[in-house]
Amino acid sequence: MKRIILLSLCCFILLCAGCSQREDSGEKESVTEAAVSDRKTRSGGAVSDTSVTATAVMTGEAVIGKSKKKQEKKTVRNVIDPTGKKRKLKIGRINTKKEGIKFCSASPLSDYAQVYGGHYYYLRSDGSNYTIYRDKGKKVGQFSLNNEYGYIVGFTKYGADFYAITEKQYIYKTKKDWEAVEYPKIGYKDTVVIIDLKKNKVVPLQDDKTSMLGDYNFYENSLIYYNEETDTFVGRNIRDKNSEIPIPIPATTAECRVQPSFSLQLIDGKWYFGTMGLYNDVITLWSLDLTSWKREKLFCYKPGEEYNAFESEDYFMKMDNDYIYSINYIIPLAGGRMIKLPGKIWRETICSNKKYIYYIDEKFRIHRITKKTMNHTIFSGIKAVDVQCTENSVYATGYHKKYYGDYDEYFDVYFSKDNDDEEDPESDDVDIYTEEADANDEDEYFDKEDLIDYSRKKAKKKLKVNNKENPDSFDLYCMDLDGNHRERLWKGKIK
Numbered sequence: 001m002k003r004i005i006l007l008s009l010c011c012f013i014l015l016c017a018g019c020s021q022r023e024d025s026g027e028k029e030s031v032t033e034a035a036v037s038d039r040k041t042r043s044g045g046a047v048s049d050t051s052v053t054a055t056a057v058m059t060g061e062a063v064i065g066k067s068k069k070k071q072e073k074k075t076v077r078n079v080i081d082p083t084g085k086k087r088k089l090k091i092g093r094i095n096t097k098k099e100g101i102k103f104c105s106a107s108p109l110s111d112y113a114q115v116y117g118g119h120y121y122y123l124r125s126d127g128s129n130y131t132i133y134r135d136k137g138k139k140v141g142q143f144s145l146n147n148e149y150g151y152i153v154g155f156t157k158y159g160a161d162f163y164a165i166t167e168k169q170y171i172y173k174t175k176k177d178w179e180a181v182e183y184p185k186i187g188y189k190d191t192v193v194i195i196d197l198k199k200n201k202v203v204p205l206q207d208d209k210t211s212m213l214g215d216y217n218f219y220e221n222s223l224i225y226y227n228e229e230t231d232t233f234v235g236r237n238i239r240d241k242n243s244e245i246p247i248p249i250p251a252t253t254a255e256c257r258v259q260p261s262f263s264l265q266l267i268d269g270k271w272y273f274g275t276m277g278l279y280n281d282v283i284t285l286w287s288l289d290l291t292s293w294k295r296e297k298l299f300c301y302k303p304g305e306e307y308n309a310f311e312s313e314d315y316f317m318k319m320d321n322d323y324i325y326s327i328n329y330i331i332p333l334a335g336g337r338m339i340k341l342p343g344k345i346w347r348e349t350i351c352s353n354k355k356y357i358y359y360i361d362e363k364f365r366i367h368r369i370t371k372k373t374m375n376h377t378i379f380s381g382i383k384a385v386d387v388q389c390t391e392n393s394v395y396a397t398g399y400h401k402k403y404y405g406d407y408d409e410y411f412d413v414y415f416s417k418d419n420d421d422e423e424d425p426e427s428d429d430v431d432i433y434t435e436e437a438d439a440n441d442e443d444e445y446f447d448k449e450d451l452i453d454y455s456r457k458k459a460k461k462k463l464k465v466n467n468k469e470n471p472d473s474f475d476l477y478c479m480d481l482d483g484n485h486r487e488r489l490w491k492g493k494i495k
């Protein structure tokens with residue numbers, strides 16, 4: 001009996017071991033099949049290690065990246081628009097520090113002002129040599145331009161390097177429609193360059209392929225820009241000009257008009273932009289994913305009755321961790337009531353840090369809004385054309401009548417309610433002087449050969465002046481967040 005029980009026990013143990021082995025084998029086989037299935041899913045149904053083609057990206061049939069993107073979680077907040085209507089703000093978690101870096105205007109050079117990595121950068125020139133400064137006058141480095149590059153029109157810092165767009169004017173000949181002779185004309189050659197501070201020179205990166213500084217975005221070691229030859233937006237590795245792939249960009253539809261491409265904001269892998277309805281005054285904010293090309297609606301609102309749709313297209317100016325800035329309104333990401341900023345923002349001159357919002361109105365006054373309480377004050381007594389802030393300091397570029405007096409005069413006449421009957425200073429009745437018109441006026445005094453020679457000499461004289469860097473500079477001030485302890489970092493020199 002004992003032998004029978006022992007034999008039965010041994011058989012049971014062997015049977016259990018066999019089942020366990022089969023289960024182990026089945027589990028391993030299941031994992032392998034899942035891996036193959038996952039690879040098929042990622043490559044569109046075929047197991048392949050080949051890279052995604054530009055055509056597949058362009059048609060939306062492929063998604064760049066080796067892993068599936070997890071479905072983004074979005075939070076819905078209630079926001080009350082300027083008309084008092086409750087609307088839904090649907091937005092996910094966004095890393096606002098991961099944003100595309102655009103070129104800043106640098107014509108004249110003192111226009112360039114940029115906060116990057118918690119520091120304030122600015123640029124100055126003595127007419128031939130350039131010096132980059134940081135914060136309160138610390139020299140970062142110097143460089144110079146060869147004659148082939150002309151002068152700088154755009155400048156920016158991205159990563160550890162500085163980049164510029166240079167412009168060189170040249171003379172070429174062209175025929176008028178009604179004449180056989182060729183007249184000299186002035187053309188422009190723009191180049192994107194990287195600044196080599198170790199050798200104090202610039203290195204060409206590529207020929208400029210777009211007409212707007214804002215069409216360039218530095219993002220994740222790539223340069224995204226509009227290619228006029230292909231009529232598309234493309235992205236390329238900064239170091240490899242042959243690595244272009246197409247990038248999606250919003251297009252105007254039958255229902256709404258999209259902002260110009262230079263107004264698009266690139267933040268955390270998506271374009272952010274706004275549209276204005278063609279048949280109503282509703283502004284809608286959108287996102288467009290650079291990888292999946294998925295377009296999503298974030299929020300829509302109707303501005304107050306005082307808003308004129310022709311005054312601004314800054315539907316989506318910027319975003320920080322607390323607000324979206326849209327024309328003269330701020331939209332709280334946490335929900336609540338939209339807030340209209342006192343005064344009209346001048347040329348998107350708005351910045352923010354953790355505590356405050358600073359901006360300039362059309363009378364060149366600096367405003368400060370406290371984020372926590374929404375208290376408002378006219379900040380400092382400086383008349384300024386640009387304001388930038390870090391977490392500890394505020395930097396302001398001073399106003400100068402030579403450069404901005406015409407705009408100041410135009411604003412006083414055209415926008416003032418007390419001068420509604422005044423003539424528009426930019427009306428069609430004003431004669432516009434051009435070189436070509438001046439040359440045509442000489443027809444009755446010169447024969448054709450003399451006229452061509454006259455135009456050529458005039459063009460050469462103009463090039464000698466235009467291809468030199470403009471050394472004009474504005475006053476530059478630094479102060480604390482309350483406007484105290486003001487210090488002039490640079491005394492402006494205007495010729």
